[in-house]
């Protein structure tokens with residue numbers, strides 16, 4: 524049911540008492556003994572705990588999503604927000620609520636950097652002040668109260684910055700009229716992609732954005748989990764090591780710091796790393812194919828908690844190969860990459876939705892699920908989530924119930940797999956372009 528608040532402080536109680544083995548193996552298909560992934564866990568891992576916190580810096584969209592004259596709307600933990608570029612070319616993230624009579628800015632416009640409400644035309648300047656009060660009020664009506672009124676009509680904002688084409692907001696759940704009133708406890712600089720152990724200049728990247736109608740926290744769990752890669756995505760991911768039919772054995776090492784958890788999977792039967800996964804709370808995951816400085820490709824995934832049962836992920840796929848723009852165009856590389864990504868996320872979708880439902884219904888109780896040694900990273904993540912959820916209670920800031928109007932949820936889902944419009948467009952364009960690439964040379968040969 525849309526709008527129903529389902530997050531509870533005890534939602535993760537099922538993970539409290541699971542036991543984790545030091546060395547375990549898992550058959551991804553019990554009927555096929557060859558289909559086995561084995562991971563040894565390092566018993567000497569440090570016991571540092573991640574700093575708590577579901578509030579703080581989130582990458583909420585990519586710069587390419589922001590159109591010059593149009594507010595970009597989204598939600599965070601049910602709170603409607605918009606981002607636009609002001610007349611000083613600064614990014615502004617404001618609560619999507621006009622302080623005149625409470626309309627949304629959706630359908631409004633940005634003119635010469637001023638945000639204009641679609642209801643009565645109130646216009647707001649860089650600092651959130653109304654610059655055309657005469658448009659919405661008459662001095663003789665408000666009379667001697669005019670100045671008081673003018674000081675109250677002001678936008679509520681969050682700190683909003685752009686780094687490496689990512690747009691970040693410092694989300695606290697309490698927007699303010701004066702940005703100087705925010706106390707930023709966590710420096711944004713730590714989130715620069717060039718701090719992640721690879722030279723960003725050596726890589727090109729493709730980006731896809733995906734939307735899911737499911738619990739935000741479950742998507743993060745999925746992206747921390749390598750076990751399912753072989754089984755769910757084994758036929759889609761173009762990597763010989765990720766295959767349903769291959770026996771793959773790894774040693775797993777987990778490093779737990781205050782700012783991140785890192786899980787490294789090394790091949791048992793050959794040298795080097797298979798994959799490395801980092802979780803940087805609250806919403807970022809980095810997946811390296813091999814050691815960071817040598818990785819052929821690296822994925823950065825940012826998870827955005829839109830509303831109950833709705834979440835968005837920005838996926839950037841950095842690669843060392845196919846960097847030449849002309850070649851990538853000729854071989855339709857971007858469209859092909861998008862097709863693979865949309866397929867991968869569609870493969871996860873039903874699992875995530877049904878898993879969300881099972882959790883909401885209380886079916887995932889501690890006696891009904893058993894985490895394995897391979898799930899250690901997942902367990903640490905839920906440990907962090909549980910304590911952060913108790914501390915910050917982000918879903919209790921703007922709780923909804925079954926009667927709450929779902930207007931924002933209804934327009935939120937713009938991207939696959941929840942909305943497959945872009946996926947269809949991509950497939951169509953791919954088919955047309957492949958046909959053209961085949962027909963043009965045939966046509967030339969025929970003419971000659």
Ligand code: FES
Pocket residue numbers: 621622623624625626640641642643644645659
């Ligand atoms: S509600 Fe925005 S101008 Fe009236």
Ligand SMILES: [Fe+2]
Pocket residue numbers: 745746751755756867871
């Ligand atoms: Fe997946």
